[in-house]
Amino acid sequence: MKDDEEGSGESPGKSPTFQVIVLGSGGGPREDNVTGLLVRSIAKNWARGSVLAVDAGIHLAAIVRILENSLPPKPFPENPQSSTVTRERRKPSNGTNATLSNPTSPRSSVRICRNDGEMDKLRATSEVPTQLTISTKEGPFAGLEFPHESARANAAFITREMVSTYLITHPHLDHISGFVVNTASLQETSRPKRVAALPSTIDAIKRHIFNDIIWPNLSDENGGVGLITYTRLTEAGNAALEVGESRGYVEVCDGLSVKSWSISHGHCMKAHSHRGSSAGLHTEMSAATTAAAAREPLSPGPDSDRLMAARTHTLEKPCVYDSTAFFIKDVASGREVLIFGDVEPDSLSLSPRTASVWAEAASKIASGMLAGIFIECSFDDSQSDQTLFGHLAPRHLIEELKVLAGKVEVCRHTKRKRKRQSIGLKLCHDAEARYRRARNPHRTARRSQERGVGTPDSTQADSDRTKEPNAIDEWIALGSPPEGILNDSNESPKPTYAASSPSIHERGGSSGSRPLEDLPIVIIHMKDTLRDGHDAGRNILECLRNHEAEAGLGCNFIISKTGASFWL
Numbered sequence: 001m002k003d004d005e006e007g008s009g010e011s012p013g014k015s016p017t018f019q020v021i022v023l024g025s026g027g028g029p030r031e032d033n034v035t036g037l038l039v040r041s042i043a044k045n046w047a048r049g050s051v052l053a054v055d056a057g058i059h060l061a062a063i064v065r066i067l068e069n070s071l072p073p074k075p076f077p078e079n080p081q082s083s084t085v086t087r088e089r090r091k092p093s094n095g096t097n098a099t100l101s102n103p104t105s106p107r108s109s110v111r112i113c114r115n116d117g118e119m120d121k122l123r124a125t126s127e128v129p130t131q132l133t134i135s136t137k138e139g140p141f142a143g144l145e146f147p148h149e150s151a152r153a154n155a156a157f158i159t160r161e162m163v164s165t166y167l168i169t170h171p172h173l174d175h176i177s178g179f180v181v182n183t184a185s186l187q188e189t190s191r192p193k194r195v196a197a198l199p200s201t202i203d204a205i206k207r208h209i210f211n212d213i214i215w216p217n218l219s220d221e222n223g224g225v226g227l228i229t230y231t232r233l234t235e236a237g238n239a240a241l242e243v244g245e246s247r248g249y250v251e252v253c254d255g256l257s258v259k260s261w262s263i264s265h266g267h268c269m270k271a272h273s274h275r276g277s278s279a280g281l282h283t284e285m286s287a288a289t290t291a292a293a294a295r296e297p298l299s300p301g302p303d304s305d306r307l308m309a310a311r312t313h314t315l316e317k318p319c320v321y322d323s324t325a326f327f328i329k330d331v332a333s334g335r336e337v338l339i340f341g342d343v344e345p346d347s348l349s350l351s352p353r354t355a356s357v358w359a360e361a362a363s364k365i366a367s368g369m370l371a372g373i374f375i376e377c378s379f380d381d382s383q384s385d386q387t388l389f390g391h392l393a394p395r396h397l398i399e400e401l402k403v404l405a406g407k408v409e410v411c412r413h414t415k416r417k418r419k420r421q422s423i424g425l426k427l428c429h430d431a432e433a434r435y436r437r438a439r440n441p442h443r444t445a446r447r448s449q450e451r452g453v454g455t456p457d458s459t460q461a462d463s464d465r466t467k468e469p470n471a472i473d474e475w476i477a478l479g480s481p482p483e484g485i486l487n488d489s490n491e492s493p494k495p496t497y498a499a500s501s502p503s504i505h506e507r508g509g510s511s512g513s514r515p516l517e518d519l520p521i522v523i524i525h526m527k528d529t530l531r532d533g534h535d536a537g538r539n540i541l542e543c544l545r546n547h548e549a550e551a552g553l554g555c556n557f558i559i560s561k562t563g564a565s566f567w568l
Contacts, residue, residue: 023062041255056179067151070139169341266390345396362407376525394543514554
């Protein structure tokens with residue numbers, strides 16, 4: 001893992017798969033630093049449409065600021081007439097492009113590009129018109145070729161051409177306001193921008209934002225303009241799509257696919273039915289009953305009132321704000337990164353759902369396929385539980401990570417157990433063969449006669465076969481293994497863990513283990529207190545490190561900053 005802002009190195013032995021650019025690391029109240037991330041697959045090498053925006057409380061403005069700090073001030077020649085290069089002065093090595101150093105910025109370069117049509121003129125003229133593009137060697141957008149001179153124009157190029165999809169965790173303003181305002185720049189795009197989210201989030205954006213009241217209907221639904229299109233994701237993935245390890249994942253942009261999980265983000269202050277919330281679906285009614293009630297037509301009859309009551313009862317169970325956790329998979333390598341929207345601790349939630357996300361993440365961590373976790377921690381530990389408003393403080397985040405650590409240990413223990421069992425099955429097969437030979441003396445006698453009975457070697461062999469069965473033989477006879485039989489010879493028997501085991505939750509794992517070691521946990525959505533001498537990120541990090549020192553999970557906490565770039 002490499003963080004451009006902090007300069008930390010990559011994870012040993014692994015090449016990075018993802019680049020995650022932090023456009024906004026805060027959670028308010030300042031409107032210039034709210035949640036916004038860009039994610040891309042490094043395998044796609046800045047292909048058009050290969051950048052995924054995850055939330056966009058801030059978006060275009062942050063990209064402009066980053067480019068202002070990394071692009072050269074004046075990359076192009078002052079005189080536009082001088083932007084032609086003669087064949088004799090500079091000949092591209094491959095006949096199509098050349099690179100000129102920019103003396104005003106040693107970290108940037110000016111690239112000359114010629115299209116195929118212009119190359120046909122090369123034989124007829126000594127001067128070839130060129131199109132200049134610039135690229136920077138440093139910063140989050142290093143290696144991307146820009147077609148314009150100014151940071152503003154190139155930021156628009158990124159949003160129009162590079163970003164294909166906006167993946168939204170929930171519809172609160174600090175997660176969507178940048179995208180909404182930035183839609184004014186989308187008229188020059190070649191295709192609609194995709195907004196991908198769970199149905200409840202899409203419904204809220206459609207009804208309350210792009211409704212021709214708060215903002216023009218720019219979508220392609222209900223007679224809108226068609227600048228954006230909605231993609232409704234399925235919770236826990238669509239099982240009808242893909243196969244094998246990719247089952248349930250939906251490709252949302254070039255090189256990246258996603259699986260979504262609903263999580264809880266606090267409850268409404270006023271008791272009422274929360275339209276679109278799925279939290280109540282797991283309370284009084286079973287999932288099957290709920291689905292049947294939702295599908296059943298409400299034709300007139302004695303059952304119609306019952307079905308309507310079932311639907312209303314389901315929707316009116318705890319009024320909880322829905323948010324989303326996204327598993328984003330690199331199609332090329334299969335590695336994943338987990339990004340949370342706003343989330344509250346399960347210990348305080350009316351509808352605890354984060355444990356399901358941890359269960360999904362645990363097996364990926366155990367197999368080394370989860371590259372990192374981006375999760376909110378809005379306050380330090382001075383914030384009371386009553387004023388969290390659906391967010392996490394360090395004391396709650398560490399408790400959530402203890403749950404994750406326990407599930408990771410269960411996965412690793414199960415994996416070790418299966419490995420020992422595969423070895424044990426081979427031993428079992430050999431022991432069973434010996435046991436059957438010992439219990440069938442007539443067959444043994446016949447084979448002894450064929451080999452020549454009476455020889456010293458054969459007599460000794462027959463004597464060995466008629467001995468009492470050993471411990472493994474007894475296992476075959478009894479039908480159950482003696483205690484510890486499947487353990488490796490140099491290992492003591494391992495305890496069987498349960499996901500809710502208090503010992504795991506208290507320690508984060510078995511004695512001496514560090515289940516989350518080397519897993520980057522990047523903290524986002526930190527709320528600025530606007531007080532003198534108070535650094536929210538520093539205080540949160542100090543609290544987390546103190547909790548980690550006691551829990552011993554092995555967590556590598558990193559505080560995100562606007563403009564930081566993480567290579568995972």
